[in-house]
Every structure is written in structure tokens, then in C-alpha cells.
Amino acid sequence: MSTPLERYQKLSLRDSLPKNHRYPIACKELSFILREAFHQFPKYLQTIIFQDTLFAFRLLPQIQTQSAVSAVHFLLQSVEAALPKQKRNMAVTEFKHAMVAHKRRSKAPQVEKGSLQLPQDILVHIFSFLDMQTLISAGLVCWSWNIAANDNHLWEMQYVALYGSGAKRWPMKLVGDRNDRVLQEPIDTGTITDWKEAVKGEYTGALSKKLTTNRGYCACCKSVVWLNNSKCPNAHSGISAEIQDIKPVTAFQVVEYLLDDSLSITSSSDSDSDSEGGSVSRLWAYPKHIR
Secondary structure (H helix, E strand, O other): OOOHHHHHHHHOHHHHOOOOOOHHHHHHHHHHHHHHHHHHOOHHHHHHHHHHHHHHHHHHHHOOOHHHHHHHHHHHHHHHHHOOHHHHHHHHHHHHHHHHHHHHHHOOOHHHHHOOOOOHHHHHHHHOOOOHHHHHHHOOOOHHHHHHHOOHHHHHHHHHHHHOOOOOOOOOOEEOOOOOOEEOOOOOHHHOOOHHHHHHHOOOHHHHHHHHHOEEEEOOOOEEEEOEOOEOOOOOOOOOHHHOOEEEOOHHHHHHHHHHOOOOOOOOOHHHHHHOOOOHHHHHOOOOOOO
């Protein structure tokens, strides 16, 4: 049986925080860990989690997205609720410095920002290497990235990666609510013109939970991993990516995994998803604040 430290290290939060698309999720997991389990961990692990929290605050000025600001405010609430006085004061001070630096950086001259923008064709090429969750997150960074991230060919590639390729494949479309779904006429992929809408149309059930949370429990790794288009990024000898046993997990289940080295994987209710800000509608919602 692994130790809490080993399980925490497997979460790779420290390595994930500097990545724009993973920063909000990593902050959220840190928030739940602080609030639900911090006092149950040994002192050495508390120290590591505290240092990762300070690190998350320090990174905020580099990540100029609204989702990052929301995530760091949520992290602050957990800091104020869970940490002892001395650590809490240090973390709050770090948060205040980060917010000041973030505001200064966001007010940088637009001319300077414009000089760093890449041509759209180069952005589209770069985005072609992203999985679906990362592509959606990239579209929230700025207007230029949003335009590139909505390129129709990129979403055709996402469709192929998720559901298969070729006009000969006729996926059955599910209609109705989650508890009463029926099969509609099959869709001829050769007639699809809006590939993003096509992906959204099939974005249901377990796959939606995996891509929304961007986290899953891999039975082969026996750990919580970052998902890449609903698949474990680790190579497993003799097991293809298509048959890997991956279960989507919530931030609450991440805490459960840290405490007990086990997970009660059950289907999450709609209220569970909403409470963690992970509903499907939010994933697809057009960003209200694009810088």
C-alpha cells in the first residue's frame, strides 16, 4: 500500500500548475485537499501542500485567464478555512502580491501584446496537437486564440480522435434526457459541415464526465491521472488505449484517494457536477471574459 506522500506526488500538481490549461483544475484540487484533508496528513506532507499553495499563488500573474483568477480565489477561501494562523497569513500575503502583479500585467500596453501574437495558421497548427479539453481551454485565453481554437478542421480531428473516422461510420445519435435516451437516425459523417457542433452532439454520458473533469482513475496505474481525450497518458504493456479501464473522478474523490488509497467509483449526480463547476454546459459556454 502506498503512502499519502507517494499518492500526492502521483497527482503531479506541482508540475501541472505552470500549464495554463491545467492551472484552474490543479488549484481546485489543492482547494479541496486543504479544506477536506489537510489536518489529517502528517506534518511533512502538510509542508509540501502548503508550499504548492504558495507556488500556485505566485504563478497567477503568468496565467492571464479569468478561469485562473476564479480558481485562485477559491483556493484562497480554502486557505482561510484550513490553514493555521501563521501559514494562513503567509498565504494571504502571497495571494495579495499575486493579485497586484496580475492586475499590473493585465494592464500592459496592447501594442506590446499584439507584437507577440502568432499568425492564425501557426496557432491552428500548434492547436492540432492538443486534446479536446486543452483546445477548449486555449480558446479562453484571448480573441486570437479563440478564433484559432474554433477552426473547423481542428474539430474534425477531435471528432476522429474521439469517435472514429470516415464517412462509412454511422454513429447512432442519442436524444432525450439522461434517464430516458432513445436512438435517433444514424448520422452520416460525410455530411457534417460544423465539426464542433458534431462533437458537442455526441458529447454525452461517461465520456463527458471524463473530458469535463480532465482527471480519471486508471486501474492499470492504480492512481489518479490526467486524461488525454478520455485515455490514460501512460503506456501499459499489452493493453491498448481503447480498452483501458478509466473512471472519471471528482475533486472529492481525489481527496478520498489521498486519504485511503482507494476510490468508491460511482456515477456522479448532476448536483455533484454542478457543485464543482464541472457541468457540460459550462464547458461549452462561450467565454464571457476573453482578454
